[in-house]
Amino acid sequence: MKIGVFVCHCGTNIAATVDVEKAAKAALNLAKVKFSTTYKYMCSSPGQALIKDAIKEKGLDRIVVCACSPSLHEKTFRECLKESGINPYLLEIANIREHCSWVHRDRETATRKAIEIMKLAVTKVTHNRPLEKTHMPIEKRVLVIGGGISGIQSAIDISFAKFPVVIVEREASIGGRMARFDKTFPTLDCAACILTPKMVTVAQNKYVTLHTYAEIEEVTGHVGDFKVKIRKKARFVDTSKCTGCGACWNKCPAKVASEFDLGLCKRTAIYTPFPQAVPNIPVIDRENCLYLKSKKCGLCQKVCPFGAINYQMQDEIIEEKFGAIIVATGFTQFDHSVYGEYGYGKYRDVITGLHFERMANSSGPTGGKIIRPSDGKVARDVVFIQCVGSRDEQKGVSYCSRLCCMYTAKHALLLKEHNPDSQAYVFYIDIRAAGKNYEEFVKKVQNEYGAVYLRGRVSRIFEKGGKLIVRGADTLSGAQIEIKADLVVLAVGLIAQNDAAKLAQMLHIPYDQNNLFTEAHPKLAPVETITSGVFLTGACQSPKDIPDTVATASAASVKALGLLVQDQLEKEPLVARVDKNLCSGCQACIKACSFNAIETKEVEDRALKRKRTVAEVIEGVCSGCGNCTAVCRMSAIDLEGFSNRQIMEEIEVL
Amino acid sequence: MSEELKNKAKELLTNKKVDLIIGYQRAADGVLAAPCFIDSQDDAEKLIWDSYCVYNLASYLKDFPAKRKGIVVKVCDLKSITVLLQENQVKREELLIIAASCPGVIDEKRLNPLDQQAQEIVFAGKCKTCKTITPAYYDILINEPQKNDKLSEIGQDEYEPVRKLEAKSIEERFKFWESEFSRCIRCYACRQICPLCYCPKCVAEQITPGYFSKGVNLEGNLSWNITRAMHLAGRCIDCGECERACPVGIPLRDINKKIEKEIKELFKYEAGLSVEQKPLLSCFDKSDPEDFIK
Known part of the structure; x- marks a missing residue:
């Protein structure tokens, strides 16, 4: 076995904190390491060429790259090994950036830690096995x-x-x-x-x-x-x-x-x-x-x-x-009946934006007339209230529902077009119109359609003399506002469907x-x-x-x-495997698996001379998360690439 | 009560309801009880039921696969059967549970077998705080309605010894366990007696990788005892057999109880309550406390 260790500077990302030359030198003291070097950017083409050349010239058969997180360039280096004719799974990444240089300041201790991390990777790669990707058919629907x-x-x-x-x-x-x-x-x-x-x-x-x-x-x-x-x-x-x-x-x-x-x-x-x-x-x-x-x-x-x-x-x-x-x-609509200030959902003329949509629609229930549902009279003074249920951690949801600002502006416009004598008042917290031509649209509604925008919240709505009295504050002028409205339209937020969790x-x-x-x-x-x-x-x-x-x-x-479009589905070979001799069939793994990737199987136990139920991993489904290995008391499940043996050996050298 | 048990056993064997009955017989010393395995109605005469029936017989279930087994159980024993069912180690249809209302069992270690006329029975620690007398479910109930008033300490805080240990500083506690575990001779009696230690090959004996030292030394002893306790976390039902079997007297129940208490407090989970219950350590719940992630 000939292990090569390649230490990356990552510009100054690593090299500023970790003495990469010292680390590369230290690598040579480790068992089976035959070659080590450093390079400014190991992931670059010349960096990869360096690895490929070393594999060829020194006859290396396992590679450790000390660089950034494997989530970033593990793929790159696996490909690099593959091109050099080595099984791509005979690679280990020692993360000396996120796990070391980025989180430490002292050069000396950081270098020491980087060497330790490298030591773990070298130990681990010693026990790596060549693995092949597996393939499975795809139902093309x-x-x-x-x-x-x-x-x-x-x-x-x-x-x-x-x-x-x-x-x-x-x-x-x-x-x-x-x-x-x-x-x-x-x-x-x-x-x-x-x-x-x-x-x-x-x-x-x-x-x-x-x-x-x-x-x-x-x-x-x-x-x-x-x-x-x-x-x-x-x-x-x-x-x-x-x-x-x-x-x-x-x-x-x-x-x-x-x-x-x-x-x-x-x-x-x-x-x-x-x-x-x-x-x-x-x-x-x-x-x-x-x-x-x-x-x-x-x-x-x-x-x-x-x-x-x-x-x-x-x-x-x-x-x-x-x-x-x-x-x-x-999605579904937020239910505004939790708001006492808006009448707990009991006033017929306090409606939601979606009601307004239906009324404005010429094939809708009112034939396109915007009226008061209570008495059918044409709505003239209409108050729109934004952020109902949205951005309210107490009674609603903490997030912004993103489209209420826009649909409210649209409603104010439609109101004017349907009822030219009408006046729209919009209570808002902020106007969020971040989309193509959105800001322009809101401006148009304010300037050309005369919608009055009031920055503030409505404190109370109540009925009086056939009208809805809307009390609120205009926080920009500091004035208390009272509007005698025919109709109030609540811009209720968007929430998940009631049964979303069940589907998930x-x-x-x-x-x-x-x-x-x-x-x-x-x-x-x-x-x-x-x-x-x-x-x-x-x-x-x-x-x-x-x-x-x-x-x-x-x-x-x-x-x-x-x-x-793929002929077959390619699967990473880093999956769990069950040693049926060690498995007791307690099925803790089956319960722990989030992917339904473990089944039971009957096997003949020669020692006991009877059939026994054990766990079996469905390779195509296993995602290699390792949950099962953690719950297995008998250590009967091992994860390829993260075997119990590898982890124990790593702990040992630390 | 023993009579009722004998009659039931005869009936079950005669009617071929079971292939064998796992129960207790009088030991050779004439005082204590020993496990027995009865497969003919003549042998049913041997069966006894009293405060000397200490052992948790659930451990023997795995030795008789594919047989219909009648088993005599106490409350605590039944809980271990519940866990075995939960973990698919026994099949309910192969089991006939003969629950005996439990008078509390003796503390074997504090009984002088030579003194057969001992004035007072010393009950096992687990019995002193046990709140139930009759098992939660069964197929046959051998009931003795009278409650043994010897168990005067019922209702006592079952975690008292744990609280005492918790009151110590971390260093003191570590020293305590260090000294206890240093006496361990690695005979694995605790494992052999435990009904829930059923792994085909214990991690203590695996070699690639070797998880901890197999030698009798502090490192290996600590590792073994902690591993044993952790592998029973969320599963141990406090039958106390490990502590009873320990030849050097390590207070194993204290470590089991400590884990049991933590689990109760953190996850509101108690082992062995129902077969349908999902095993604690295999399951994730959104409401699980995450305070330990700092």
Whole structure:
């Protein structure tokens, strides 16, 4: 065995604190080290050439590079070894930058520590084994969870590359939140005009399968081979027969508040959520259908010209396989009823931004009239309150919901356009308009549409004489303000879906204290999760406006496609292995494994002359995290590249 | 009570409900109890049940795989069976739990076997603070409703010895354990007797890598005793067998109890309460305290 040690200066990053020459010299005193040298930037081309030449000339067969964190250049140097004809796993990185030079000042002690770190790496590399990457097949299909603009865009992008994609949407139609919006900031395109073509595109696309009114029941497996159970909730309408003619919902006598219109109008028990629904096939809401509740009625079945109504329909669970999963489950609105100052949600004329969207929409419940829900009168003086639930650690969430400033400005503009005599007052904390043409848009609303912006909070809203009295402070002028308003619109924040944590657990992806899904890296891996093969897009990760949502949707699609275009999935060989002779079968590892990468297996125990249950690692799934090795009392699990033996030997030389 | 046990055992063996029964018989000295393994109804006569039935018989379960085993258990023994079930070492369908309401067992070490007419029974330390008499679950209950009033100290603070140790300074504590462990002769009786030390090959005997010195020296002794205690963290149910088996009298229960107390305080976890409970050290919970990460 001939070990070569290469000490990097990293400019002055290391060399200023660590005496690299001394370290390189010290290396030669270590067992089996046959060569050592230093270089200014070992990761540079000449630096790598130095290693390659030394391998060739000195016949080195194992390499230790003393440089920065292995997370940065381990790959670089592995490749370097590979090109020199040495197995790339016969390399160890001694991190003498993050672990040493960057955190110490005294040159002498830092040098001593650097030498110690180097000693550990030399000891460890002595016990490295040549390893080969493993390969596994990939199921070349993508699952998109959620059929909002995010999921729709992902599906379209994947279908471009001609890979099959399945959208699972729990509502009766795809479209999500965006389908409820009227206009979109800052360009004021009509939301439906830009969304519905995309909805139709996915519906017509031969690579896209839509499962609406369906939910994810269970996810097992791993990247390249996810097995997903999908519950297709009973629609009670045969999708193969229904033409969406509307005879049924025109006749249905059961009327309930429409969820799509946030209770601003009624829908029937058999319904499509909105006129441009995709698919345009109704569902029967089993809680409110008279027939399903009490076997009375049955009108829809009688009037359906195609015999599509089937009251006996049951939920169906289908199982499908996917290579990658894109999570596009979106957000829900913060519930403002926790705020006493805004009337605990009991005033009918204190509404949310989404109510306002529906009212402003010409196909909405008021036909595009912005009125007071309580008496139907035209709203003239309208107060908008920003940051409701956002940036409030006490009652809401600590984060900024990012789009409320913009949609409030848009609402103020729409108000003026719909009701020219109206006046908008906006209470704000800060205006956050950091997007292309966003600041200009807000300025336009203030200057051209006469919206009055008041910096401050509202302390109380109460009803008096048919008006809402809004009391607040304008902290810029120091004045106490009282406005007699017809309508108050709360810019409520965006929060995670109620069942987000459950889905995250199913997918084995982490989520934060707000139940928002956590990306693998906030800067460099923003649409990936730590579970390989699962990607994030849209507001399920953090509040996002439409442009950001669409951008992350395309980004997630590219990541998924990057997996799918490979012939086989390449896996790092640094995985755990079980020594079945040492394994007691206590299954502590199975419980500790976050990746479902360990199974049980029956083996014949020759000594005991009977079958015994032991643990077995599924190599393709193991990510090499080492959790299992830490919980194994019998040391039956060993991690390639970080074996118990290597760690013990390292401790010994320290 | 022994009669009821004998009759039940006969019945179980006759009806072939079990292949064997693990229970207690009178030892050769005529005073103490010894484990016995009964597979015929004639032998059932040997079975006894009293305060001398000290041993935790759960340790023998692994010796009879694939057999339907009846086992006589006390409260504490049952908890170790619970952990064994939790850790998939025994199958519930192969077990028939004969729970005996426990009168408290003797402290074997303080009993003079020659003095058969001893005036007073000295109960084992674990019994003095034990709060339960009848096991939580069982298949058959041999019940003696009377409570033994010898156990007058019920309700006493079970962590008193631990608190005494905690009151010492770190240096004093280390010195204490150093002197205790220096007496260890590495006979591994503590391991052999422990129902939860079932690893096919103990880390103390592994060689590549060797985790600690196999020699009888302070380094090796400390490593062994700490490893033993740590491997039982979140699992030990305080049957006290290790301490009883220790030929040099190391107070092993104190170290077990210290860990048990920490776990109770930090994670609100108690070992051996239910089979469904997730093993403490294999699981991560968002509410786990992280004060130790500085």
